[in-house]
Amino acid sequence: MNNNKLTVSHAPFWHDGDSLFQMNLNIMIATLPAVIFGIIQFGTPAVGVLALSLSSAMVWELIMNVISKKKITIGDLDSAVIGLLFGMMLPATSPWWLVITGTFVAVIIGKMIFGGIGANPFNPVLMGMAFLMLSWKVFFDFDAAYVNYEFNFTALAPLAALKFQGAQAVAELFPLGDLIMGKQVGAIGSTFGLGIIIGGIYLILRGYIRWEIPVSFIVGIIVTALCFSMANPDIYAGPGIHLFSGYTLIGAFFLATENSSSPSNRIPMLLYGFFAAVMIILMRNIGVYADGTILAILLLNVVNPLIDTIRPKALGKGVNNA
Amino acid sequence: MIKRSFFTLSQPGLIYDLVEPDPKEPVSIPIPPNLILLLNEPIANTRQALIKKGAAVEKGEKLCLYNDSTEYTISPVTGIITAIDSYADVFGKISTYLVINNDQSQTSQTDSAAYDLKDDITSADQYLRTLPGAPPLKALARDDVKINTIVITGADSDLLSTTSQYVMLKSWEMLKEGARVLKTITKIPKICITIPENSNIQGGLDSIVLFKTASKYPSNLPAMVLKDHLNMVLPAGKTPEDLGVCFICAEAVVSLAKAYKKKSAEFEKILTVTGKKGTRYRAKATIGTPLHKVFKAFGIRINDQDRIIIGGPMRGFSTFTHNHPVQPDMDTIVIQSSDIIPEISDYPCVNCGKCLRICPANVPVNILVRYLEADQYEEAADKYDLDSCIECGLCSYVCTAKIPLFQYIQLGKNELLKLRAEV
Amino acid sequence: MREMISMVVVLTVLTAVSGGLLAAVKSGTQDKIEAQIFKFALAPAMNQIFGEVENDPGKEKFEIEHDGAKYQFYPAKLADGSKAVAFETKGKGGYGGDVGLMVGINIGNDQIVAARVTTHSETPGLGARAKDDPEFVNQFTDKPLDTNLSLKNENGSIDAISGATITSKAVTLAAIQAQDLYKKLKPEILKNIQ
Amino acid sequence: MAQSLAKEFTKGLWAEIPPFRLVLGLCPVLAVTKTVENGIGMGVATTFVLVFANLLISLLRNVIPSKVRIACYIVIIATFVTIVELVMQAYTYELFLKLGIFIPLIVVNCIVLGRAEAFASKNGPALSVADGLGIGIGFTLSLAALGAVREILGAGTITIWGGNPVFEMGPAFHPFAFMVEAPGAFVALGLMLAIMNLIGSK
């Protein structure tokens, strides 16, 4: 008989060992192909933007933790993921203040004021991007951003080109293979389609993102783009270019799948992905925006709580055969 | 501990343990000098209890607090009551504990008191509720609900436990005898038994219906057995008894058979003990034995911050004292060393949806827990299916944010019961 | 019953007094308002349309009635000596109501000198760009009278402001209306200018 | 008396300052605060209506039957709103154009009707005028403050009554144009409200 105190807790006494740190670390690993490619493609400025974005996002969260006298939560890497994804969506030429302002909006306004991780009703990265793009359009003009770069491919942003020059011209300028292999201008981490897909598949296999969302998202892009392009192939481009340019893929695998702003039941997930994609194509084809990914996913974030109420009946719910 | 596999697109599978083909005899724990009995009724300040400190009790004597008490316990030894006090159990429910000082001189000679057992359920309920395995005689004796099916659970309902399987393996004939007794006293014709699908237990079944249960947790839980084998859906917030099905564990059936044979009570409980390194022991201990006696028998050292789990790792509870007694329904004890206890956190739900996908009852745990955190129990029950939970604990097991989801749910159910009782 | 009567009477008296009061205020401010509208809405637009003029169009304005509506015409002598006339038409169907468009037409070659949006209550940042951003209305400059001034998606020649198709449409409607009006009223206009 | 007048007046400036303490009358607050100038214009117009409507309602409070009181108040308020509308058209036409539909909508501004009902219908004319004036000035200040925040962040300048900007952030500042967009209005007001709450709780 000894006087040791025991630990008292509740069932279950086992855990599968997963954690937020693990999850976020894996997301960061999954971004590596696209990130490394982006760094190779756009050089040292890209490293600067990514590093600043990642670190400033973490610093913002730290500052907010300290101010609100809460536990320091940067160890879960959530803001690191936000910062990294945010950096990936910026052009390599972004000035430092743009990055810092963006991560401020993303982390503080997008996440912390709603109550921190898990409470944000909207994807923080997208909120940061949306605020920035509305305010400083000029820095997101990829054609202008990379004017000093020399590439061995057409240095035009495909979607902007599509908007102004029509589908026919674009099909010639951007062969699909080039787009997939990242031979296009765009944000640091969004050009290398193949890399993003590899990362996405890694996450799906590891169970860190839900396959329903990216799959329905991509299906939505293909279906909607096909409908448009079949109706008027001169104006509207086919699904290939829509899929492999702009933020489409990063949206499908990394943005739309953000946990707390996306549904978690199967049918809602399918609807969510699909309609986000439909909105993107609508905005690109008949709206004013060249790339609608950001607003489209944000819009579906708004709808998320409503559609996530579609769920399977719980066991024994409404059964009264007692 | 079972970790998630590297690729986790599919759900993790927790497989029930099977009893070893040729199990060793259980280690018999000697009757300790002091036994502790729990009585499921609080002591009222204002009333004079029938049980008093210093009173002598006989082996097999029925002890209850008041004349009108419906709860009782049976003393497993002859001796003196040395303490009686109230005890807050794992859900804060107040009950009573008694300490009985075992009169060593008497143990050898006095046999248990003989009971006047008739072939009806009421007389069995009079004396046999605290038999090893805790037969649900109280439920069977209720006359407001008609039970029409009895399911003997030969398949253990939690992981790491093989007590029921062991009992079946060793006492198959007694089990059948017990089933006959059950049939006689309850007049219920339909008796079923669950046996793990890949188990090697064999024997004649007489008229018992055999259910081979799947090896994956939680298929042995009552709600799942009802669904898989009896084609019944357990309505939210109802118990199997409400559907006319009563679950009884194999050991209870066996001890019932023994009790009817001897016309007196049984006190030896079979336990599966899992040590810190995962070694499995099997013990036979008198009900009321403090657990530290059991640990001593196997040389298990309990250190600061270790965890003693009573019941299995998914559904059991952890006690705060080494003195917790062996109870009639205590099949399993698991000891966890402090260094392998998984952490929990006070993170909010991050909505990863893993709990949703693994929940066998389709409870929207991710939303439910938000309401439970905010103490909105009515809302949680009305809109988010709190009552549908079958309490398997899988949601907490997979939770990325390490939220004690299962605790929230159990607490929520408890609080809701209180709220509804007030109305 | 008494209560009901008092309810009716009080409300009626109050509304009547209000009506009278407002009518008085209205009649007191009528002229001032018209002057303001000219000063702030029409004069700047006209300046932009014609640039330097040799006369005072505000003083020389004349009025022609057509289809029950009255139109104010502002004659101008341009710097190059040619004569022109400006007038305002309302394009229906903007988000915030009608969009006023002042169109100046060179009487000599029947070309549009320029057009400017005068009044609107469109969404800031969107439709309001029709007024703030000259690029859109500059599309009307020097267009002959027979040009199809509808939007490109209606097979016309005008590019819509991105994101403000409805406003753009209202502006083009006003321009088309101006074309029609000018064509119909040209004789009378000439008469007045002389 | 003077003391209570002062009390009714000053409470509108801090303790009950709309829209921060009384979260009311949000529509104009959000819609017209793109610039300081608009904010002040809207605030002054509302103050005018508040003061005179309060005065008149306070005078007539014993005459109006309670069943039609809302209708009567509305008529009184609407009359003053129309007067403001006409006067603004005649004298500050540019501002009138900028404020647009929100001038006639003063009539349904909850603050105006709220003060009429909560205060003027129960108090004498002098107190009611003080109340209206206090709340009105508080409202104007709030609008101006929000306008200032949005204009500085969103445009980098503050310009009042035409002419040169009275304040400029300098060339290194890149205007955060989001703030002058529609969504920026909500966000800016929400964050300002949080700051007010923070100050108020200390």
Place this chain on the structure above:
Amino acid sequence: MEFFEIFIAGVFINNILLAQFLGNCPFLGTSKKMETAVGMAMAVIFVLVMAGMITWIVDTYLLKALDVEYLRTVSFILVIASLVQFVEMFLKKSIPGLYAGLGIFLPLITTNCAVMGACLLNISKEYSFLSALVSSFSYAVGFGLALILFAGVRERINLARVPKPLQDTSIGLVTAGIIALTFMSFKGMV
């Protein structure tokens, strides 16, 4: 097609709450719970359509005919207020079931600037009667849509650990801002 355009524009692009800033007080007030939001949305649709019709009639056959358009504000608000009060009394007596679900929201609408604003907008666009009807309906649907979406988001936010100073209205406004932002997606679609 014209009606369709008016409808789409009214619901999404010129959403009365998020783009026109009208009716924000009840927007914040009634969006805390989904049930209230739905009730309010229905009530607004009901009233706005009726008010749109009646103000069109008043405007066309009285104000314009008598050349007293400057009395628009006074007369509209009086007519709307009386109408709403009348409908409320009517429902309460005659259809209590409907009153419980929708009628109790009617008083909120009397002084809702969304209703008044929508009527004024209709008139200033010089819509025909049918267009005015469609337009009113579309504004109301837009109001309802925004309100219900907002309520959905807000129900979740109310359960989150929002920092104290930001709770309730403050975070509600920020959220409304983001919803307004997302409604910019529809820009230029018509």
Place this chain on the structure above:
Amino acid sequence: MISALFFMLGIGAVCGIVLSLSSKVFYVYEDPRIALVENNLAAANCGGCGYAGCSSAAEAVVTGLAPPSVCVISGKEGVEEVAKIMGVDVGAAESLLSYNMCEGGNRADDKYYYMGISSCKAMTAAFGGKRVCGVGCLGFGDCVKACQFDAVKLGPNGYPVVDDDKCVGCGACQQACPKDIIKVTTLSEQLMKFNQEQDALAPCAQTCPAEINIPRYINQLREGKYKEAVQTIRMRNPLPLSCGRVCPHPCEDECRRGIEDEAVSINQLKRFVSDFEMNSGSRIPIKCAPDTGKKVAVVGGGPAGLSCAFFLRRIGHQVSIFEAMPKLGGIIRYGIPEYRLPKKVLDWEIQGILDLGIKSFTNVRFGSDFGLGSLMAAGYEAVFLGVGAWEDYSLGIDGEDLNGCFKGIDFLQRFSRGEKIKLGKTAAVVGGGNSAIDCVRTLLRLGLEKVYIVYRRTRNEMPANEVEIVASEEEGVEFVFLAAPTKVVSDDNGNVSQLEYLKMELGEPDASGRRRPVPVEGSETLLDVEMVISAIGQSPDASFKDQDPNKRMTELELTRWNTIDNDPALLQSSIPYIFTGGDSATGPSLVVDAIGGGRRAARSIDLFLKGEPVVPVKNSLQKKRIPESIFTKVDGIKKSPRAKMPEIPVDQRLDSMIEVDLVLPEDAAQKEAERCLNCCRICYNKDTDFPMADVS
């Protein structure tokens, strides 16, 4: 102009007619209060309250779903109007305040390590909470989360602190607390709270007959909040100045520090803060509940009567005190000499009590000057009898009525009233209690040459306070122990000349554990004295019972010690509307006992006046101790000397009646307060050298 006029006229008329008609046609009955409430809401229909407009908000108020303060626009007046309609009279209702009963927080040891939901509720569900202390605060702050008004915060020690200014008494915290520690109560309920078995009480607080929350006021003193400390004391004791001087402080006997070290000088600290108030020149305002309009008569202006009157007044009743003597104060005025309790101090204190609005009538004797009948006729609904115990026991020996023989209390009282008493040069005071000591010390100050104390037993058995005995020793009193007087011997003039006594020896211990003195046969001894004062105890003077003409009075039952028979838990006498307390109920006892009795009687009287059943406090701790709170060993004590009571030197004392004991200086008081372990039921603050190192 005309068209506008007619247009508006038409529209107004149409709307008016439609509305007025439909209000008749579509009339539906509803609770008239709804309309009344709605009229007092702002009616802007803004929706800010979350209800669908003002009428639904009004309905919610009427059905009790919403508080009267639901409207975000209407001001304070509006809220009050609404409250009035709802029958909640804002002005008269006592405001509720949240009150944290446990100040312990996490000082109690843990019985296990807890992992799980961090809320008190969840933890309570796990075996009743992890703290060994079953009644204490768990400190997860469920109450903080529950408070909508930001009024509850977790203090630096991890337990909730309520901000009274922000608290609205909504009770959310009380509901959230699973351990019943946070309670929302009115001032009256707080004043009338009695110690119960389940309370989180330090041993000293359990022991104090007045049930003062001792650790709390010492803590406040330590923090320099002297005002608050006085208020804490006044929650239980209306006479802190007097008690601070004369209380024998039984609390200090139970002080946990006293087990390992010297007990904290609790009473001196009480005296320090109460003197601080008196010397500050201004009185700390005392809050009273709104008037109830019920009248109570308090007969006897001693400590019990004053205490009862004080508490009855504070909970809102009207009280009149009737006193037989010329001034209020009873035994503490007339029985305690000036050098222990200056009259000036007592006057100041009593005045403070009367200032609450208590009427007093002096020089009126119950029974002879007025009686039960006249009180009833004057509209008093209940009577508190606190007439004290003024009848000295007599020695029962020969010569007791000789010239120069006096009785203790009688002597002290006559002296206090300024009566001239013929004194001798030597005196013997018989008895070993406080009043015997008071007599000898008074006699010394009156210039007597030799004063003896004659006591049956030894010094160890003397019931008087140790400090008093020591002081009298210092002042030169001679003690004659083990002496039982047998006869007073007179000289020829009938004056006292000698006291004869029998020597005693101690025999076997009796039931009380004291060794019984046994007379030694034939040991008669004579002591030359000129005065003999017997101070061997008193009993109440029950003559009023016979003098009162009211027949009802005969129903009042007395005990064989002449005390008024009562229910000890309720202090209700055999006549239901007569309550009693103090010495007249208990026989001679401590001042602080009388104060506690007065408060207990006030509770019973309050229940009686409200027409509620007069029942005892449930699980009352009265005079009992909580066993688990009484330790035999206290760890973590670093010994430190107890503050020495400052007093004037002996040579200055005997010349005058000036106060002997002085108040502690501020720094000493602070230092003494630091010695307090701030105990609770089973926890306390250890004072090890490095407190941080001990916190784990």
